[in-house]
Amino acid sequence: MKKTKIIATIGPSSDSPQVFAKLVDAGVNIVRLNFSHGGYEVQQNRINMIKRYRDETKKPIGILLDTKGPEIRTKTFKGGEATLVQGAQFILTTRDVDGTNQMCSITYDGLPNDVKAGDKILLNDGVILLEVVCVDDTEIVCTVIIGGVARDRKLVSVPNILTTLPVITERDIQDIEFGIKEGVDFISISFVRSAQSIKVVKQILQDKGAEHIKVIAKIQCSNAIEKLDEIIDAADGVIVARGTLGVEVPIAKMPRLQREIVSRCNRSGKPVIVSTHIIESMINNPLPTRAEAIDISNSINDGADAVMLSGETATGKYPVEAVKMTSSIAIETEETRDYQALLEAHRKHKGNKPADIVAYGACRAADDLAVSAIICPTNTGFTAGVVSKFTPQAPIYALVYDDRVQRTANLFSGVEPIMFEQRNEIMPLIKDSIETLKELGKIKVGDTVLMTFGIPYSNRQTTNTMKIHIVE
Template identity: 35%
Template sequence: MNKTKIVATVGPMSSTKEMVKKMILAGTDVFRINLSHSSYKDAEKVCAHIRAVNRELNTNTGILIDTKGPEVRTGTINGEVFIEIDDTVTLTSKECFGEFGNIQISYKDLYKDVNIGDRVLIHDGLIELKVINIIDEDIKCITVRGGQLKSHKGINIPDSQLSIDFLYKEHKEDIEFASRINADFVALSFVRNANDVLDVNDMLISLKNEHLQIIAKIESRSAIEDIDNIIKVSDGIMVARGDLGIEISLESIPSVQKKLIKQSYLKGKVCIVATEMLTSMESTSRPTRAEVSDVANAVIDGADAVMLSGESAVGHYPIEAIETMNRIIDSTENNMDYDEILIKHTSHENKDVTTVISHSVVDAANMLNAKAIIATTISGYTARKISSHRPCCPIIATTPRKETATSLSLHWGVLPVVVKKYTTTDEIMKNAIDIVNEKFVLEKGDKIIITGGFPMKQNRYTNFLKIEEIE
């Protein structure tokens, strides 16, 4: 079992129930549904497929809803439209379909936020425009770098900041949708600072949703500047390298990525690395050597998950991409020094009872080369704590709650299993070996570590550790 999780984006090439099943069997841990490219109706249909397949396979694959956020996109473009260097184009909120040098934009007040001389980048910077005039609500631009104009592609203005409210009407609707369908994670696009996350947290409180975990997408310079506070108030972050690579220089992305992974890991928060990880596999069945190294380095740096975007959503080889990512993760994890990882983590953590027990569990597992750790949990907290210490073996999180199981689908090394609620420690011990036996082949002399909080009905902190040896 691989410990680093795989997030796969659902799209036109992968939205059927049959494809969802194949993707889970290939190694998908969490499905991402991008609301920038999916209607609520289509998203609900995919969620129904995921849950149906989970029931069929007895799996706990999670659902992540990616919001549109305060973004700007191109409108619908008819046919193939190319713009060349030095072409004059007009950005307008009026419907125009890319004709006669006019480009429709989704945010009608963009003219208020840009200045003459500002850069306007389209489709991850493939097209670059420069503002030369603002007439009424239209923005006149000269083309600096040309290319093919496509529908619904992102627009960035790296020299200015959007004045649009983070929780504008459509963004609120996206979050309400994620809450209503009981998704496990909501990825917030274009987070600027910790206050944006806190506003969403307040919204979830008002919706009485304690389940939905907030993943802050880091894709702007302002988010990097407030990263410590953003990580503190989020359940995790996503290193969204597409838009981030427009806001900051391309050559600085690797070092920024490493820093973000490390900061999340040391604070015990989830980190997803995303964008163009195996992008060549959208059109070919094999990745490039550079892509293999990219995935492997994210694993080595300690990312909880790596993500496929177009590779699984619109690519011709979605299953092959997932299987390839699985093999890269497996090979990389087999060559990691887990004792060294534990030592590095120890000096940065707070010392409460659960943390001390979790550290001891991982230390024992590494010393004994344990087959697995069984973490009994109601809320998932115990499993998450153990995960943050990065043990050498899988963490089997047993919980009576289906919601808890799917909420753990993104956490490094955790294999969630739904069980009946235990009432005594004897029941826990009796069932632990059976559960490990179901997932792995046990041999005489193999050791498993069992931990949790007891009595479970009191939802107490983690307070016991037991080592079992197979006879």
Template identity: 35%
Template sequence: MRTKIIATIGPASRSHEVLSRLVNAGVGIFRLNFSHGDASMFVELIGLLRELERESGRPLTILQDLSGPKIRIGEIAKGALSVSKGDRLLLGPAPAPADNRPFIPFDHPAVLAEFEIGDRVVLSDGGLQFRVVDKGPNGTFELEANNNGMITSRKGLALPGKSVKLAALTAKDRKDLADGLALGVDAVALSYVQTPDDIRDAKEIIRAAGRNIPVIAKLERQNAVDRLDEILAETDIVMVARGDLGVECPLPELPAMQKRIIRACNRAAKPVIVATQMLLSMVNSPSPTRAETTDVANAVLDGADCVMLSEETAMGSFPVETVNFMKEIAMKAEELHFELQRLREPDVGRGSADFLAYSACLLAEKANADAIVSHSLSGSSARLISSRRPQQPVYAITPDPAAQRWLNFSWGVFPEGGDEGISGHLERAEAFIERCPDIPDGADVVITAGQPKPGDTPRGTNLVKIYRK
């Protein structure tokens, strides 16, 4: 399978037994959701994942997902508030003493400053929708309910179509990131990214800690999608976070938006993750719906590098079965991908590294090679090869464990350590081919490597050749 699967860890999957089964089922990336706690909650789990990494003999990637500036209402009196269509309610920091209208506590001055009469206000991930009809006393606003529902405490609030200037990294996120880096996380996802500065802020914290891990920009705001090219220039990976994005934009626009984001990421050679409700019915059911299987397949056909499971593996009754279903769907979609797709040239203006990667894929296609082996200290050459979507598996040889775990996000790439007792990069790649049991004797393999002149330091990939095992 070329498509990578990300599994969120929660109560249903924290045990050694379930995690081991998830690894055997094909999961290489494990998501830790910091919205529901801090680093102290994950110390034991991270140790367990490193133990499984040693047992399995393959790199496992630990993804820290920061909570970000989730805009939430306060505590509802008596815990819940029933709302019927047409009801009028007040929302704000505090109600007037003699006002008996239902009240939603909300004390976010920066967000309230953006409220205007006629605005849409959405609660509970789109489950409850309101319209701002008037200004009330004490900095409150009067809302009219557009549908029936129940409001409970601490639910998320969104203003679709409005740009609220909140930094992606909160004080909690900064502490969580520093603590996560100290614990050894391999990647970090930023929630509610709006500008390239959000990515730069996170990278500054990572550099200050002496680490080099990928930053994932979660696209959950319309204004982030509007600035996609700028964000792509800064970020390492993109996540199409369809939950909040589906609240921000009209739902009929979401499928086309997802396809455009994936296409832009593919062209920029940046891995892209599709997330949210992919196999949600499998939280309680041993099999998915027809629509869900089609959704996963379409994400693969669109060009997603990774597909992500959230509640399905964190709290569902069938975490391993869900991964197995996702793997089968992805593999069938990949078969169709190879029937329909042709090798794509890099866009005009791309650098020599892009064209070397394309040349390697073209050579592998024309020579009917069995595999591509890319020796790359940083992993960047393998990521460029992955972005071309070759039919051959791509074995990425790098001695850097951090680079190996980074490469778990790239479609079709299988990271390997290589023999560090061999100094030459080309010789190291050839030695890997000779001992790799998945490459048969007599097979032709395309190798890419950075082969420096004697005495020189490596300067990136400068060699493409065919090697016969």
């Protein structure tokens, strides 16, 4: 089976039931709803479609709500764009004006208070570079250092400047409350700058009785790199948002930063998603570039649990083909990984927590015995997640009794979550786990399998036991 998970953004190219079903058949595990685009009615229709598909197929397709976040954008230009010339003066203003090649409005009134002479500002997703000359209450006067075409509603970035933007906007709160009502499985927080954003969202979820929803931090600004460890500790997972992050940090540093973020998440046992420009040429072409194929493979070898497709599946001409290609690259990469070397590399990071030590030991035994499967009966998905952390070669079957846990566990690399009636006694748990997987054709008589779980089984996050079993 494919170990690496694929997250697909749903948009006009993929929000019909026919195309969506083909995406899942091609390898999609989780769908992303981008709340920067589309109103509640549009998103509601997409959620209803996903739920109908889940009901019909019983496939655990999770829903990730991606918030817009506290971003800064240009407003509109006359004719939709303006060409900024190197060396010319250009003014960013908080007043509402029709944009020209001399001035445009921005969406954040506080920016004049956050920047000073000499600071750098990037427009149009990093294509245009401005240097601040002087500032007053409403206007930021700049010199164009690198010119280009500025367009409507494009991202404005201020690298290495701590703005006074709110950690969570009122719109984000409304979107999160909508997601709670609709039963989404993950909420990704855009433009996270510290752990505070994560804590605020988790408090909202707790107040609404929705603590089961996993909070994913999007690393997409330079401030987040400085607070990376506290963000990883606070979040349930991380997205490496390479597009916007690559605007704020030098491009030459991006390969190292991606590996560093992925590695830190691996060590913490938090699932990590690599996103943006995954297979972008397939928005318009039926095949990817060789560089894109290598990039996907490298991301998997770096330790990514999942890759996330954006425009490829949302607005592209070849959404199904893009997923098929990503799946085939993932499978090819996984088949040639050196799992023994990976396990040895993880050894020094296993820590001294009982769950980590047991999970590492289980993976080591699974490798030595060449087991057919690692079986993880789990209440919360915790055991499957901690086993996944050590990248075993054997498939990991997470037996869960809550369909919400089934969908969130589906984010971990190598984990196939399967619904299973809850058992409170250990011997029936072991016997029925084996029988369930035999009936599903996952294991067969004569196979050696390894089980790991916690005793007492009713306790949460107490992985402390492993058992080697010959299937009869």
